[in-house]
Amino acid sequence: MKRVLACAVVLWCAVWLVSLKSPFPEPLISVPALLAVAAASAAVAWSPGTRPLLAPLTALVGAVGAACTLVWLTDPVGAAGPATYFHTLAVLTLITMTVRWSPLPRGVPAVAVAAVAEALLALQVVPVKSVVESVAFGLFWSFGTAGAVGLGAYLRVLDGRRERAVREARRSQRMQLARDLHDFVAHDVSAMVLQAQAAQILLESSPQEAAVTLRAIEEDGTRALASMDRTVRMLRELEGEPVSAEPLPGLDDLPGLVRRFAEAGYPETELELAPPRSVSREVATTVYRIVAEALTNVRKHAPAGSSVAIRVVDEAGATVLTVADHASAPAQPRLPGSVRPGVGLAGLAERVEALGGTFGAGRSGEGGWLVKVAFPGGSSVAFPGGRS
Numbered sequence: 001m002k003r004v005l006a007c008a009v010v011l012w013c014a015v016w017l018v019s020l021k022s023p024f025p026e027p028l029i030s031v032p033a034l035l036a037v038a039a040a041s042a043a044v045a046w047s048p049g050t051r052p053l054l055a056p057l058t059a060l061v062g063a064v065g066a067a068c069t070l071v072w073l074t075d076p077v078g079a080a081g082p083a084t085y086f087h088t089l090a091v092l093t094l095i096t097m098t099v100r101w102s103p104l105p106r107g108v109p110a111v112a113v114a115a116v117a118e119a120l121l122a123l124q125v126v127p128v129k130s131v132v133e134s135v136a137f138g139l140f141w142s143f144g145t146a147g148a149v150g151l152g153a154y155l156r157v158l159d160g161r162r163e164r165a166v167r168e169a170r171r172s173q174r175m176q177l178a179r180d181l182h183d184f185v186a187h188d189v190s191a192m193v194l195q196a197q198a199a200q201i202l203l204e205s206s207p208q209e210a211a212v213t214l215r216a217i218e219e220d221g222t223r224a225l226a227s228m229d230r231t232v233r234m235l236r237e238l239e240g241e242p243v244s245a246e247p248l249p250g251l252d253d254l255p256g257l258v259r260r261f262a263e264a265g266y267p268e269t270e271l272e273l274a275p276p277r278s279v280s281r282e283v284a285t286t287v288y289r290i291v292a293e294a295l296t297n298v299r300k301h302a303p304a305g306s307s308v309a310i311r312v313v314d315e316a317g318a319t320v321l322t323v324a325d326h327a328s329a330p331a332q333p334r335l336p337g338s339v340r341p342g343v344g345l346a347g348l349a350e351r352v353e354a355l356g357g358t359f360g361a362g363r364s365g366e367g368g369w370l371v372k373v374a375f376p377g378g379s380s381v382a383f384p385g386g387r388s
Contacts, residue, residue, distance in 0.1 A: 028072040029124060032065040033087035040090035043097055051097075055106035058094040062114035065091065069120040076127070084124045088141075091118050092148040099152025100159065115145045190299045191264045192220045198265065216263060250284030251275055251312065254291060258310060261295045268307035276314040282355055283375045287312060287321050290348050294323040294371045301369070319375040326368040 039061050043050045050057070065087065095114050098107050122141030123134060195217045202210035249257075254273060262269040279287075291310060298308055308325045349359040357375040364370040 026072060028068045029087075030083045032061075032068040033083040033090070035064060036061045036087045036090035036094070040093040043094060047097070048101075051101040054094070054098045055102040055110040058091075058098045058102075059110040059113045061091060061094060062110070062117040066113070066117035066120055069117070069124060073123060084121055088118065088121055088144065091121075092144055095145060095148040096152040096155075099149050100155045111149065115142065115149075118142060118145045189220070189224055190296050191260065192217045192224075194299055195220070195264055216260070220260070248281075248285045249288045250281065251279060251287060253288055254310075254312065257288070257292060257295070261308075264299075266298070266306060266308055270307075270309050272309075272311040272313060274313045275319050276317060279319055279375075283319055283357075286348065286351055286355060286375075287319065287373070290321060290352075290371065290373055291323060293348060294369075297369070298325045306368070315374070321371075321373045323371040324364055324368055 039057050043054060043057060091114050095111055095118075098110055098114075102110065119138035119142045122137045125141075126137055195213045199210045199213040199217070202213060251273065255271060258269055258271045295308070298306065302308075302325045306325050308323070311320070311322045313320055349361075352359040352373055352375070355375060357373055359373050361371045362369070
């Protein structure tokens with residue numbers, strides 16, 4: 001309703017200003033002018049719904065205006081006034097909107113027709129005596145058309161950049177969700193594989209322990225499904241579907257993560273959790289993901305029964321995380337494909353750097369593996385080689 005009223009007000013003002021001229025302007029001048037004002041007002045008032053109609057609307061207004069002007073020139077009765085100026089502004093508005101929003105195959109012909117009509121309007125303002133004067137004044141009047149085309153093209157470029165930025169942001173978020181899926185689900189699935197291997201051995205010798213292991217597999221599978229469900233819902237949110245927000249795991253979830261890891265065959269796993277008082281949610285989530293990825297790599301590469309030490313402490317106001325494992329038992333069966341390189345820690349290193357932290361991962365002096373991260377201000381440790 002507000003748009004209808006706004007359009008009606010614009011038309012009423014145009015009619016009122018045109019009627020100030022006495023006698024009333026020639027219909028060949030006033031009628032196409034009011035048509036152009038009505039079309040431009042409707043296009044603005046009902047945008048973006050009118051965008052598909054901009055090209056044909058602009059072409060129609062241009063064709064009617066040009067035809068009426070040419071007919072008027074055969075017998076120029078009366079002179080131009082406010083009607084011509086309203087007509088000019090309306091056509092320039094339509095040209096700007098058409099250049100900005102219409103597809104090129106339809107927009108270019110429509111703008112060309114409107115540009116010709118706009119040049120002819122100059123002949124209503126100043127009477128000319130020769131063809132050369134007509135062409136010269138028409139070209140001068142077309143400077144407004146050039147400005148309208150330039151403005152529309154500039155806005156079109158800005159819109160294109162904005163759309164590309166949105167697509168790139170969505171792509172980046174999808175990649176981030178893919179990394180989340182790897183970090184959270186891979187940890188639980190790797191635990192399920194090891195526990196399934198243990199359950200096969202315990203089925204005959206200790207059915208009760210096998211049952212406990214199977215329940216642990218069920219819990220890990222439930223968590224993995226929950227992580228996948230969260231990722232799918234976030235992907236739907238990127239496409240504009242409303243979904244409920246669910247927080248990602250953080251420092252408060254580390255004890256449970258470490259406990260499940262210890263129960264899955266690494267009883268000598270210790271956690272020291274003494275972070276700074278103020279830790280951002282992004283840092284807390286990243287710490288959790290790094291610990292989950294590091295423990296997953298321990299399952300892949302370290303013998304079962306290895307000791308693992310996890311520390312999240314405050315060092316001069318910085319949140320410092322270290323995850324170190326030390327081989328202390330003969331090797332047990334490892335995960336299938338454990339020699340294949342992954343991308344977990346590499347992706348997490350990029351996230352750490354994006355948060356202003358430092359990241360280091362490599363072999364320690366005690367024959368195990370060490371991951372060290374600091375947020376922010378800590379110094380990373382340089383290690384030869386790498387595990388992913």
